[in-house]
Amino acid sequence: MTTVGNRLARPELRIVAGFVILGLLAGVAAKAADESGWRWAADLGSYPAAWVLAVALIGRSAPTLPTAAGRAAAFFAAMTLAYYAWAAWALGFGWSRLLPVWLVLSATAVAFFAAVVHWAARHTGLLPGAVIALAAGTTLAGGAFPGLWSGLTGGPDPGHPVQGVVDVLVALLLLAVLPATPRTRLWAVLLVVPAAVVAGRLLDVLRAVIG
Template sequence: MRRGGRRRADGGGTIGAVTATIEAPARRRAPLALALLAGVLTGAAAKAGDESGWRWAADLGSYPAAWVLVVALIGWSAPSLSAAALRSGVFFAAMTVAYYAWAALVLDFGWSVRLLVAWLVLSATAVPATAVAAHVATRGSGWLSGALLAMAAGITLGGGALADAGDHPVQAVVDVVIALVLVVVLARDLRTRLEAAALTLPLTGVAAVLLGLLRDLLG
């Protein structure tokens, strides 16, 4: 009887191990599927906003603030550096394809192949790097975390809406709110918040220059 009981216990353990082995990949795929779906919906919404005639809606999709926040949150929520990079890349690539597909297939604007390729390259490089930086910054404290968060805030504020707040009042407010979220909410402690706040202004200048170069490159 004891041997039979042991076989049943072993059998149950084997079944449990097999079940866990099957469920583990499914758990890993679920966030990627969610990132893919969110990217598709966001890309379509961004292009629809561009053509809506509402300045604030077009601004949300055109200025970097919203995308910086989304990528930073993906990095913050990811369990590892690789997950942060992969999820953010999938999200941004899906968003990019959906954006240009909406323009070509729904609005009949045609395919902007050069821009599509350029944004896909960013989806595989700068976007994962930003998510990884956010993952590191939101789990540490001190000057490095502060600098990484300040750079994210600088990209947000360096988009140009604040300098042209009269024409883009909603976006200017959105930029400031998102910068505060990045520097104050996502930082782990007071020291990191203070260091991030001190570095935000100079890094905004750096980010503004880099964003200008990117605009020139993309045409």
């Protein structure tokens, strides 16, 4: 029985190792984008949309709820470690006090989010739709979309128009690919605006925690 269990575990370990490698590459790329001098590139690595999309797709594609949580946690932790290691070793910025905070969040909030998305993507109805709406709403509330919307409606310069468009595209992609049925997709679309308000409050709490 133990031998069978080991055989079943080996492919998953290889897959997790692959996500670790992808996370390391993503972290280095994100830090390089920060230092590129191109605002749109720095925005892609700094705003939540890209990371919400990555974790949501990891959760959606995983075969089970535990593997969704484990793969997402491994990817995000590796990305975080590579990001801060590149800043410390290659750029001489020193180690950030935020590294352990983000590693803890990788093992908790990120893993939970991937697991919940995995569940929502396989069920039908109001609650799965609300979960998917919250994922899409996080990209809208946490990025540059509010400023873009303000600019389009006669407000001040949005400041980050490229990222605002990316936020919208990622939200639409999540609403398109995550729901298991048209009914769930309809609920997600109907709830995305109030979910964005909730996501904004949650992100404010997160920002307060990480300082």
